[in-house]
Amino acid sequence: MNDQTPTSQQSSARTKAMGQGRDTEQDLPEDGALISSPIGRAQRRSRGLLGFFFIALALFTLKNFLPALLWGCVFAIASWPLYQRTEKRFGRTEWVPMLFTAAIALIFLIPLSLVGFKAAEEAQSALHWIDEVRHTGIPMPEWLNDLPFMRVQVAHWWQSNLVNPERLNHLFHSFDAGHGMAMTRQVTTQVAKRATLFLFSILTLFFLLRDGEDLIHRVLVVSNRTFGKRGESLARQMISSVHGTVAGLVLVGLGEGLVMGVAYVLTDTPQPLLLALMTGVAAMIPFLGLPTVMLAALLILIQGKMISAIVVVVLGAIVIFVADHFIRPALIGGSTQMPFLWVLLGILGGVETWGLLGLFLGPAIMAAVHLLWRIWSSDSEQVLKEETH
Numbered sequence: 001m002n003d004q005t006p007t008s009q010q011s012s013a014r015t016k017a018m019g020q021g022r023d024t025e026q027d028l029p030e031d032g033a034l035i036s037s038p039i040g041r042a043q044r045r046s047r048g049l050l051g052f053f054f055i056a057l058a059l060f061t062l063k064n065f066l067p068a069l070l071w072g073c074v075f076a077i078a079s080w081p082l083y084q085r086t087e088k089r090f091g092r093t094e095w096v097p098m099l100f101t102a103a104i105a106l107i108f109l110i111p112l113s114l115v116g117f118k119a120a121e122e123a124q125s126a127l128h129w130i131d132e133v134r135h136t137g138i139p140m141p142e143w144l145n146d147l148p149f150m151r152v153q154v155a156h157w158w159q160s161n162l163v164n165p166e167r168l169n170h171l172f173h174s175f176d177a178g179h180g181m182a183m184t185r186q187v188t189t190q191v192a193k194r195a196t197l198f199l200f201s202i203l204t205l206f207f208l209l210r211d212g213e214d215l216i217h218r219v220l221v222v223s224n225r226t227f228g229k230r231g232e233s234l235a236r237q238m239i240s241s242v243h244g245t246v247a248g249l250v251l252v253g254l255g256e257g258l259v260m261g262v263a264y265v266l267t268d269t270p271q272p273l274l275l276a277l278m279t280g281v282a283a284m285i286p287f288l289g290l291p292t293v294m295l296a297a298l299l300i301l302i303q304g305k306m307i308s309a310i311v312v313v314v315l316g317a318i319v320i321f322v323a324d325h326f327i328r329p330a331l332i333g334g335s336t337q338m339p340f341l342w343v344l345l346g347i348l349g350g351v352e353t354w355g356l357l358g359l360f361l362g363p364a365i366m367a368a369v370h371l372l373w374r375i376w377s378s379d380s381e382q383v384l385k386e387e388t389h
Helices: 006-027 031-036 038-061 066-090 095-136 142-146 151-163 165-173 177-210 212-226 229-266 272-282 289-302 306-336 340-376 381-388
Strands: none
Touching: 066 095, 066 177, 066 212, 066 229, 066 340, 095 165, 095 177, 095 272, 142 151, 177 212, 212 229, 229 272, 229 289, 229 306, 229 340, 272 289, 289 306, 306 340
């Protein structure tokens, strides 16, 4: 019989289709040939452009929150070794990153609250003082008579402008109240903005700590696929720079503030705690701690204690000189093998370009550039192997 059953017809159709499939597969080029073909290269470029487009679009969308995200990354990198030790001791739970994040937030919030409280007290005292001197004037201090030069000129100017209440009132009335209100509103807006960015930074820190292990693994995979071993070397160099910057800027600056705070207390400086905090924060930037020390010395000098003011200035100059020229280069440059000039340019250039965030971004960028310079300028294969492993 020539008729076929439905089952045999389906089997024949499948056999024919499989045969056609084998013929089609034989006609198609292999994977390697497809990748090296013009179509494969065009597809790779298209995928790269598409990925770059979406990354650029995401960065543009988050442009106002990028500082907060970068601060969160800096906090996470700086605290990651300590967090790992804490996690090993207490176990990997949701409470560990939450409590660790809260502790880091309090490290910033407590000093800022103290500074804000002291500033509010000082502002209230300043208002009372202004109201008083508008009626009585500012008497000339006795230490003006002990000035080694320009004693007569300074005393005459003080008598003419500050002792006379009428001239002093004219000076206060020249202050534009409307401009003062606008400045107050601007300061309030900036404080609210900074508080919001700080909140998002802390939130970013929590998620980075919680998912840190998985994120590190994925970043290394992407880096190896895209840049090879050199990408991982650059990342490690930048991370070492952040650790060295935290030790060389933040901790050294706070140490300078602590030393000078003790000096302020011993010399009976007005508001020693507030001045110590100001000195510690200002000293995080090289060469910027000295103006705060000079301000403290000026307050001491107004009280008529010239010897104490000289002691504060000399001690502050010695502490800042030793910290900026010996301790900081050893801590920052030692972790990345960077010369002091590279470190200084990274810090100052970063602060000018990125603001306070540049304290960490600047040295990290310069550390990456320094590593690339060492690799590209080396004529030894052994050095290349050491730099990339």
